[in-house]
Amino acid sequence: MGRRHRLKVACSAQALGSTSNAMATTSFLTPTQRYAAGALLALALHQAQINQTRPLGGSFPDDETSDDRTSSGSSADSVADDPDLWVHEVSGLLRPVFRFLEIDSVAWSGLEETAGSSPAKHHVGAFLRLLAEENDGNSSQNSDQELALSKAVDAMWRSMEKSPESSESKKEKHREYETECREKCSTAEVQSNLEASSANMEVQPKTEGNILPLEDAVDGSSSKGDENPIEEVTMLGYQRKVTVLYVLLSACLADTHEDNKKGTRKRKGYDARHRVALRLLATWLDVKWIKMEAMETMVACSAMALAKKEESSEEQPQSSNTKWAKWKRGGIIGAAALTGGTLLAVTGGLAAPAIAAGLSALAPTLGTLIPVIGASGFAAAAGAAGTVAGSVAVAASFGAAGAGLTGSKMARRTGNVDEFEFRAIGENHNQGRLAVEIMISGLVFDEEDFVRPWEVQSDNLERYVLQWESKNLIAVSTAIQDWLTSRLAIELMTRGAMMTVLSTLMAALAWPATLIAAADFIDSKWTIAVDRSDKAGKLLAEVLLKGVHGNRPVTLVGYSLGARVIFKCLQFLAENENNAELVERVVLLGAPISIKDEKWGAARKMVAGRLVNAYSTNDWTLGLAFRASLLSQGLAGIQPVDVPGIENVDVTDLIEGHSSYLWATQHIIELLDLDTYYPVFRGSKRIE
């Protein structure tokens, strides 16, 4: 072992110039356990790629048919012949991990083939059993380390859990927002709907009718959660599971790439596909995802701590100027981001690359451990958290943090877009979070509508909203609103006509002349807004491609034209990328995107994890605005998208009109439970 360690250090020495005793992490596990851990990641990675187009979930109970198709073993070709596979050598996803885990290179192709040639479930149990194997030799030391590590993770996790009061007050705020929105924008729509429905004698309970679907969703998730009951999991102790996940996470972040010209993976950092595979693996191991997030923060912080230590040891004056020079020299952030940094100094100190804050986030957490596990245990835990840092690329993937995203503000000048800015929201900034969420509003009446729909959400991602083209968006939203409050519309709605209008549109039948006239009213503004959303999508893609978000997996959520921005972004990525390196999850709500005209399949491939299309079958505002001939081609915001791997979710019951997305998005996201690997949403109609 010792010999290998030294080798290891040598090959990762270039990582941020650090040569710490990083490799101790891997010695937490025996060689056999590391082999098994590598195998499990490979299996998860391949399964994740399969699930891109063939999602698992409650409606496909255990998917026996697919099993038969893929499992006759002999019938699958070898992985080596298919470079598009995530487990193939050129993807650059597995071999660096194997190298980090010090798995002998002669075993690599066997692992890749195993993962790629047969369904994961045939092998997962066996590898878990291998993992459960008792440590031989220095077992007491290893189990002490495992204990310390799992305690540290638990402490971190508890510190990340939101206090109920704060979320309560947030919800209160959100209710206020909802009330405001309703007063401001949906009077006509809702009232007339109410009138219409009372006229039709079908009174629906409105505001609190959401409780039912929530319960359904919980039921749904529980039945889906045990989709993969693996008995061997019970053989594994909790501490072993945590250790395995921690080591694998470190391996995914580690900078152990060898220069490989063949490789298709373009960047260092945290690959979205790795994160999806880890999410599946955590599901298999029955470890809560928030604990993985705790581990991510630990790895990130310890890597940053190390980077900082090196920095201060380099006898440089500690002015922020030289810090930035250093980051820049390292090629970590571009010039645009540098400018963004100075801008950020005004908006609250995001500029300093999360280092200091990230450290202070970790330090007290580890501090609280001392009473729990004793001083020596603390040393072990701190060591455990810290040892990984040396070879980890986190600091590189991450250094520019918020500054990077806000720096991309500069890009708009090239993009023919008047406004394109990221604004940081939520409490997760400077906390060493290793995943980013970008939320994009579409229908906005006021600048605050870019932010407030997203405020309550309480996940653990570093969250940003994209403020874009507010002038045009407000114009089109207001035009729609004005039309809705117009006498004609109210009259139509009172007659209950609107609900049937949509089906008429969908059937591509002739439009009622009154409607055509009405739609002309908003047409020109709408056309501009759609055009801008396409351009903003391209800009967003450029931002992601440049890695200004810090090469971290991104979750994109958007409603209305915001969803279109995201979709266009994915399409643009598909023209430039061959794989789902950047985007982890996507949620499109009420999306004005044609179904048949657009390359949904290509867009799907750009998303490593779940891609949700939330639609409302009676969102006739969207249908009206989007009309044109395109409607006959299908519209994602009002009907399911029949493309494999797209998770279609019917939110008709939660949406009263298109403007409801302003306040209902939050609730829909909760029902989707994005931290679950499998599709979750009661009543969703997935198509395959």
Added chain:
Amino acid sequence: METSSNQAEFDYLFKLLMIGDSGVGKSSLLLSFTSDTFEDLSPTIGVDFKVKYVNVGGKKLKLAIWDTAGQERFRTLTSSYYRGAQGIIMVYDVTRRETFTNLSEIWAKEIELYSTNQDCIKMLVGNKVDKESDRVVTKKEGINFARECGCLFIECSAKTRVNVQQCFEELVLKILDTPSLLADGSRGVKKNIFKERPPQSDIASTSSCC
């Protein structure tokens, strides 16, 4: 049996599995077959995989050969590789009797338990016949055991390459003779879950064929 030159095209794809105690020479046998070389190998970790393209009986074949670790600690792993194998090669060392007896006591039972292919062809291979002076398991014993469990039998040496090609060729010929196995391995059944097109010919296989 000649090595096929065109790797991308083949009529059948067969999955073969090699089992047996640690140190009997499974990996050496495979290496001898796939690359005509012999060297001292360290014990296999988990499972190894090699591809070999061959022409047998006028058919182009792609052999996907899984070489499992004989070591006890990896045994739990091996079980999941029996699934779908058309041929299983049981290897023992003619100079170590326990490797022979373990075949009946352990490995034959594993096959019973885990193999999903009723008709799958089994082959008993006595390796290391180059060490004739150290031999403790006679050829007669091998033949008898092979008859008992209804499998093919051959003695060979990975080191001198005696009978190595024949070993695989006989196994493959027998598979070709078995219609139910052929149906499994034919191209028509081949499924790529991501796309239904044949493997690209411009991608040279990284496996150690030729």
